[in-house]
Amino acid sequence: MTTSRLFSADVQQTLDLIGIFVFALSGGLLAVRKNLDIFGIAVLAEATALGGGLLRDLIIGAVPPAAFENRGYFFTPLVAALVVFFLHPEVARINNAVQTLDALGLGLFCVTGTAKAHDYGLGSVAAVVLGMVTAAGGGVIRDLLVGELPPSLLRWDRALYAVPALVGGTITALLIAAHSLGAVTGTAAALVAFAVRMLALRYEWRAPRAWHRGSASSGPEDA
Amino acid sequence: MTTSRLFSADVQQTLDLIGIFVFALSGGLLAVRKNLDIFGIAVLAEATALGGGLLRDLIIGAVPPAAFENRGYFFTPLVAALVVFFLHPEVARINNAVQTLDALGLGLFCVTGTAKAHDYGLGSVAAVVLGMVTAAGGGVIRDLLVGELPPSLLRWDRALYAVPALVGGTITALLIAAHSLGAVTGTAAALVAFAVRMLALRYEWRAPRAWHRGSASSGPEDA
Amino acid sequence: MTTSRLFSADVQQTLDLIGIFVFALSGGLLAVRKNLDIFGIAVLAEATALGGGLLRDLIIGAVPPAAFENRGYFFTPLVAALVVFFLHPEVARINNAVQTLDALGLGLFCVTGTAKAHDYGLGSVAAVVLGMVTAAGGGVIRDLLVGELPPSLLRWDRALYAVPALVGGTITALLIAAHSLGAVTGTAAALVAFAVRMLALRYEWRAPRAWHRGSASSGPEDA
Numbered sequence: 278m279t280t281s282r283l284f285s286a287d288v289q290q291t292l293d294l295i296g297i298f299v300f301a302l303s304g305g306l307l308a309v310r311k312n313l314d315i316f317g318i319a320v321l322a323e324a325t326a327l328g329g330g331l332l333r334d335l336i337i338g339a340v341p342p343a344a345f346e347n348r349g350y351f352f353t354p355l356v357a358a359l360v361v362f363f364l365h366p367e368v369a370r371i372n373n374a375v376q377t378l379d380a381l382g383l384g385l386f387c388v389t390g391t392a393k394a395h396d397y398g399l400g401s402v403a404a405v406v407l408g409m410v411t412a413a414g415g416g417v418i419r420d421l422l423v424g425e426l427p428p429s430l431l432r433w434d435r436a437l438y439a440v441p442a443l444v445g446g447t448i449t450a451l452l453i454a455a456h457s458l459g460a461v462t463g464t465a466a467a468l469v470a471f472a473v474r475m476l477a478l479r480y481e482w483r484a485p486r487a488w489h490r491g492s493a494s495s496g497p498e499d500a
Numbered sequence: 501m502t503t504s505r506l507f508s509a510d511v512q513q514t515l516d517l518i519g520i521f522v523f524a525l526s527g528g529l530l531a532v533r534k535n536l537d538i539f540g541i542a543v544l545a546e547a548t549a550l551g552g553g554l555l556r557d558l559i560i561g562a563v564p565p566a567a568f569e570n571r572g573y574f575f576t577p578l579v580a581a582l583v584v585f586f587l588h589p590e591v592a593r594i595n596n597a598v599q600t601l602d603a604l605g606l607g608l609f610c611v612t613g614t615a616k617a618h619d620y621g622l623g624s625v626a627a628v629v630l631g632m633v634t635a636a637g638g639g640v641i642r643d644l645l646v647g648e649l650p651p652s653l654l655r656w657d658r659a660l661y662a663v664p665a666l667v668g669g670t671i672t673a674l675l676i677a678a679h680s681l682g683a684v685t686g687t688a689a690a691l692v693a694f695a696v697r698m699l700a701l702r703y704e705w706r707a708p709r710a711w712h713r714g715s716a717s718s719g720p721e722d723a
Numbered sequence: 724m725t726t727s728r729l730f731s732a733d734v735q736q737t738l739d740l741i742g743i744f745v746f747a748l749s750g751g752l753l754a755v756r757k758n759l760d761i762f763g764i765a766v767l768a769e770a771t772a773l774g775g776g777l778l779r780d781l782i783i784g785a786v787p788p789a790a791f792e793n794r795g796y797f798f799t800p801l802v803a804a805l806v807v808f809f810l811h812p813e814v815a816r817i818n819n820a821v822q823t824l825d826a827l828g829l830g831l832f833c834v835t836g837t838a839k840a841h842d843y844g845l846g847s848v849a850a851v852v853l854g855m856v857t858a859a860g861g862g863v864i865r866d867l868l869v870g871e872l873p874p875s876l877l878r879w880d881r882a883l884y885a886v887p888a889l890v891g892g893t894i895t896a897l898l899i900a901a902h903s904l905g906a907v908t909g910t911a912a913a914l915v916a917f918a919v920r921m922l923a924l925r926y927e928w929r930a931p932r933a934w935h936r937g938s939a940s941s942g943p944e945d946a
Contacts, residue, residue, distance in 0.1 A: 314656035314707035316663070321654075331559075336777075338786035340561035345626040362710045403791040417868075422640075424649025426870025431767075433760035440762070484760035487808045537879035537930035539886070544877075554782075563784035568849040585933045645863075647872025 288460070293389070294353050296382030301326040301354035302368060302375055304419045305361030311423045315362055321419055322354040322361070329414030333390055333407045337397040376478060380441075384471035386412040387442035388463050391449040401450040408446030412470075413439055433486050437477040440484070445470025511683070516612070517576050519605030524549040524577035525591060525598055527642045528584030534646045538585050544642055545577040545584070552637030556613050556630045560620040599701060603664075607694035609635040610665040611686050614672040624673040631669030635693075636662055656709050660700040663707070668693025734906070739835070740799050742828030747772040747800035748814060748821055750865045751807030757869045761808050767865055768800040768807070775860030779836055779853045783843040822924060826887075830917035832858040833888040834909050837895040847896040854892030859885055879932050883923040886930070891916025 613634025836857025
């Protein structure tokens with residue numbers, strides 16, 4: 278269980294809490310838009326911030342999950358929920374900053390999620406997938422709970438979200454295979470994922486859809 | 501594993517089955533309103549009655565979950581589904597009685613859920629949260645399955661549901677900390693949760709929503 | 724862990740991959756209809772093909788789940804996603820063939836799911852339920868993710884889907900109880916489930932709904 282602790286305990290905890298806080302803000306803001314009450318804001322903040330790691334921990338068999346073992350993980354989303362409750366217009370106004378921090382959380386969680394899955398003995402492909410689940414799963418649960426379906430993650434008209442997580446997770450898996458994952462290289466992997474996400478937002482990168490051919494039966498057979 | 505057995509095995513089993521039966525009725529009635537067939541009624545009855553405990557057991561690592569280990573737990577919702585299938589107008593007509601029994605189930609499950617989570621080594625905050633998950637999780641799964649989103653639990657226009665569960669779970673955690681959880685005190689905790697829920701229904705207690713300030717930028721900064 | 728290996732490892736793996744591939748096609752086709760991008764197609768293909776087995780494995784405590792341990796299980800849905808991406812009009816046109824293969828997957832998965840649950844120590848009723856979860860759970864997750872609610876499984880206007888799975892699982896459980904589950908009898912159980920599903924499709928078998936009595940209070944008390 279050493280590689281999952283990329284950084285000193287203090288640094289790791291601080292980075293985790295930043296990611297959790299920002300993910301919780303996005304959940305809380307959606308709850309306000311959906312007209313939920315303070316309890317609904319808190320639930321959506323918790324589910325968005327901790328849902329991805331919870332899914333990962335259930336799948337790798339790390340029970341009780343970290344979300345239920347670490348009080349800081351639990352209380353941080355409640356603080357975010359209070360911030361949203363009292364200051365949601367201000368938080369919404371700094372949406373660009375929230376998106377930037379969300380991209381940081383994405384970068385961090387895909388790296389730590391991949392590393393933790395590897396620590397529990399999963400293969401590299403499975404670990405990368407679980408890194409993506411860690412980073413993006415909370416947002417899917419958030420969207421499910423308020424009926425925003427298909428969830429933002431799967432909508433073609435949103436900028437790439439999973440791909441940056443897969444990039445960060447793949448780099449992490451390669452670093453693990455090369456016995457080179459550490460604080461510096463792990464941070465670099467997270468920053469690459471962060472950068473890809475920011476570029477996707479800036480340039481509205483989207484994944485291709487299956488084309489719908491015209492009624493003529495002579496459409497191209499392949500692209 | 502002693503505290504989770506608050507009562508004699510017979511009493512505990514009877515109380516559990518009553519709670520399961522009533523939760524199953526609420527699931528079955530929603531299935532009828534949604535025009536589902538007898539199979540859908542059975543699935544919704546099972547999911548509503550057992551879903552909360554199933555989530556709790558997956559999270560604390562109690563596998564296979566009680567829902568799959570105890571045949572009485574499995575067959576009771578099927579009986580409720582048959583009752584709803586043949587007598588749904590009558591069951592709907594005694595909705596007040598169903599709501600009262602549902603409140604009893606809520607009170608019972610938040611106490612036993614908190615106690616079981618504690619037995620599996622979770623901290624007091626996590627145990628209270630899992631008590632709420634036990635009591636309210638089945639209803640969320642029920643609403644997800646029929647597309648009633650956001651689920652009833654999160655809607656501001658419904659009377660408080662989670663708060664009574666949190667009250668009952670908190671009392672239970674305090675009793676555990678004081679080494680005082682037993683049949684009498686556990687029943688008292690369940691009855692307090694029941695009473696809070698009934699008062700919330702009677703007086704339409706609701707949680708506050710984040711206020712939406714007018715267009716004037718000079719709205720109050722805090723409340 | 725012997726009974727779950729009904730067939731030689733090669734045969735079992737081949738049958739599993741066929742079932743996974745066909746379930747993935749159905750997920751991918753729905754993703755195209757919902758206008759999702761290539762990533763959404765891949766996610767829906769994976770979730771539909773592996774979701775049922777994943778739920779089963781979490782419930783019986785088989786972690787990490789087979790979906791994350793077997794690379795063939797993971798890559799097969801990606802191949803199906805590519806097929807759908809490039810050839811979706813052709814795949815949609817052979818929908819009858821897809822439905823037939825889907826019925827084969829249903830038959831196979833309810834048998835292997837029941838056998839695996841039994842291997843992990845669950846009772847016969849629970850094992851049959853988990854066989855159905857294995858066969859039908861992926862489709863429910865697929866429908867949840869795109870907001871097709873209630874899911875196809877629960878809609879009265881769709882031909883029976885769970886009942887064939889329950890039939891196949893029950894035969895499997897009886898074979899296990901008689902110490903007679905093997906390659907031949909297991910295949911027979913899968914074929915019975917397959918046949919029931921095909922008949923349900925052909926003759927549009929549906930489960931009954933609770934009748935809604937007229938306004939007259941003298942409606943029939945039972946049917």
